[in-house]
Amino acid sequence: xxxxxxxxxxxxxxxxxxxxxxxxxxxxxxxxxxxxxxxxxxxxxxxxxxxxxxxxxxxxxxxxxxxxxxxxxxxxxxxxxxxxxxxxxxxxxxxxxxxxxxxxxxxxxxxxxxxxxxxxxxxxxxxxxxxxxxxxxxxxxxxxxxxxxxxxxxxxxxxxxxxxxxxxxxxxxxxxxxxxxxxxxxxxxxxxxxxxxxxxxxxxxxxxxxxxxxxxxxxxxxxxxxxxxxxxxxxxxxxxxxxxxxxxxxxxxxxxxxxxxxxxxxxxxxxxxxxxxxxxxxxxxxxxxxxxxxxxxxxxxxxxxxxxxxxxxxxxxxxxxxxxxxxxxxxxxxxxxxxxxxxxxxxxxxxxxxxxxxxxxxx
RNA sequence: AAAACCUAUCU
Numbered sequence: 318x319x320x321x322x323x324x325x326x327x328x329x330x331x332x333x334x335x336x337x338x339x340x341x342x343x344x345x346x347x348x349x350x351x352x353x354x355x356x357x358x359x360x361x362x363x364x365x366x367x368x369x370x371x372x373x374x375x376x377x378x379x380x381x382x383x384x385x386x387x388x389x390x391x392x393x394x395x396x397x398x399x400x401x402x403x404x405x406x407x408x409x410x411x412x413x414x415x416x417x418x419x420x421x422x423x424x425x426x427x428x429x430x431x432x433x434x435x436x437x438x439x440x441x442x443x444x445x446x447x448x449x450x451x452x453x454x455x456x457x458x459x460x461x462x463x464x465x466x467x468x469x470x471x472x473x474x475x476x477x478x479x480x481x482x483x484x485x486x487x488x489x490x491x492x493x494x495x496x497x498x499x500x501x502x503x504x505x506x507x508x509x510x511x512x513x514x515x516x517x518x519x520x521x522x523x524x525x526x527x528x529x530x531x532x533x534x535x536x537x538x539x540x541x542x543x544x545x546x547x548x549x550x551x552x553x554x555x556x557x558x559x560x561x562x563x564x565x566x567x568x569x570x571x572x573x574x575x576x577x578x579x580x581x582x583x584x585x586x587x588x589x590x591x592x593x594x595x596x597x598x599x600x601x602x603x604x605x606x607x608x609x610x611x612x613x614x615x616x617x618x619x620x621x622x623x624x625x626x627x628x629x630x631x632x633x634x635x636x637x638x639x640x641x642x643x644x645x646x647x648x649x650x651x652x653x654x655x656x657x658x659x660x661x662x663x664x665x666x667x668x669x670x671x672x673x674x675x676x677x678x679x680x
Numbered sequence: 681a682a683a684a685c686c687u688a689u690c691u
Contacts, residue, residue, distance in 0.1 A: 319682065347682050381683040417684040448685040480686055487687075515687045522688060546688045553688070584689040619690040626691095650691035680691090 318344055322351020327360070340371065346379045353386040361386045362395075377408045377415055384418040393426030400435075410440050417446045424453025444470075448480045451488075460488040464497075479513050486519040495527040511539075518546045525554020530563075545576050549585035556589030564589050568598070580611050584620045591624040599624050603633070613642045622648050626655020631664070646672075646680050 321330035330348055337344060345368040352361035365375060365383060375383070380403050387396035400419060403409050409416065416439040423432035436442075436450050447470050454463040467485050470477070477485070482505055489498035502520060505511050511520075517540045524533035537543070537551050548571045555563040568586055571578055578586075583606050590598040603612075603621060611617045618641045625634035638644065638652050649672050656665040672679060 341681095343682050345682095350682065353683095376683095378683045385684070412684095414684045419684095421685070443684095445685045450685090452685060478685085483687055484685090518687045520687095525688095544687095548688085550688045581689045588689070616690050621690095623690060645691090647691045652691090654691065 319347035319351070322348050323354065325351070325355050327351065327357075340368075340373065342368070342373050342376050342379060345373060346376070346382060349379060350382045353382045353389070356389060358386045358390040358392065377412050380408060381414050381418045384415070384422045388418070388422035388425040391426055393423070393428055396422040396426060397428075397431075409435075409438075413439060413441045413443050413446050416441075417449045420446065420449045420453065424449070424456065427457070429453070429457060429459075442475075444475055444478045444481060447475060448478065448484060451481070451484050455484055455488055455491065458491075460491040463488045464492075479510060479516060482510060483515050483519045486516070486523050490519075490523040490526045493527055495523075495529060498523045498527065511536075512541060514540070514542060514544060514547070518544070518550055521547060521554070522550040525550055525557070528558055530554055530558060530560065543574070543576070545571055545579060545582045548576065549582050552589050553585050553592075556592035559592070561593050564593060568602075578605075578609070580614050580617050583609075583611060584616055587617075587620045587624050591627055594628065596628050596630055599628065599630075600633070603637075612637065612640065615641070615643070615645070615647075618642075619645075619648045619651055623651035623655075626652050627658070629655065629659045631655065631659075631661070644675065644677065646677055649677060650680070 318330050318334050321333065330351060334340060334344055334348060345364055349361045349364045352364065361383065380399065383399055384396060387399060403415060416435055419435045420432045423435060432450065432453055436446065439446060447466065451463045451466050463484065482501065485501050486498055489501065505516060510516050517536055520536045521533045524530065524536065533551055533554050537547055540547060548567060552564055552567040555567065571582065583602060587599060587602050590602060606612050606617060606621065612621065618637055621637045622634050625637065634652055634655060638648055641648055649668060653665050653668050656668065
């Protein structure tokens with residue numbers, strides 16, 4: 318059941334499960350974990366109901382899965398209900414897995430105070446519970462706070478993991494602290510972690526964001542294995558600093574290296590084309606995006622609208638905008654900013670009216 | 681026998 322569920326073959330997993338004369342909490346939990354890993358919250362929750370109907374109670378493992386599911390689905394309400402249930406059963410105090418899952422859930426749902434409270438109340442901490450807190454803070458733009466927690470970790474002698482280093486670098490990148498990033502880089506080299514892909518990629522990003530493009534390129538060149546993240550981090554960095562030739566050299570390279578593009582990579586490359594002010598490159602990428610069926614993906618679609626609008630190519634901006642499966646305040650703002658910056662006051666006003674008609678609240 | 685943190689990206 319675990320294998321099928323992990324592979325996403327849920328019909329077979331359920332079938333196997335149904336042939337068991339007796340199911341226990343593990344049989345159900347592995348299935349639930351599979352659903353959660355594949356983002357299927359409703360199915361996971363319905364399993365919980367079914368197992369309880371069979372008279373089987375969820376245990377700590379089960380609750381970790383459920384809490385994670387609530388976080389992934391941004392369902393803070395339900396997460397809170399589950400939290401109450403967990404406390405009632407006395408599971409929380411000593412289980413750092415459950416604690417980390419709750420911190421993740423609250424952070425993702427924007428309940429930062431609650432996340433910190435869970436962290437503070439935990440009897441046991443480990444590097445993951447710290448990392449989860451730090452990651453959440455950084456995701457919400459509190460990089461200084463995150464750095465303070467990272468300092469505390471160091472003071473308490475908690476060894477940094479790859480994830481800890483990654484987030485430390487990310488905090489530096491967000492704050493534009495090249496110096497601190499370089500100090501971390503030295504430590505990373507000393508620990509022999511520089512060839513870790515996640516760390517290498519984050520170093521590329523740090524140096525690119527702090528305008529240290531020679532260093533960024535150097536890290537990139539020295540990586541023995543590169544993935545799509547390595548490429549896009551560098552490309553965006555070059556674009557943001559106006560290095561057109563390097564961008565051109567990198568846009569096509571992932572293909573040539575047999576590295577698959579994903580939706581985020583298209584967003585990055587579109588962003589790069591936009592930074593360079595190139596309508597033709599943008600159109601070229603747009604064609605690829607359509608071929609891959611990604612035009613309607615919200616972030617990809619919004620980026621297309623934004624890029625075209627910034628370029629002042631409003632026929633295309635409008636065309637993509639109209640085709641979006643759901644227009645949101647983000648896509649509207651992107652289009653509107655373009656109108657405003659290119660002096661199209663009338664269109665901007667019409668868009669406000671359209672938002673009103675569609676019940677999209679301006680922010 | 682099963683569970684937590686995971687790098688590039690949109691206004």
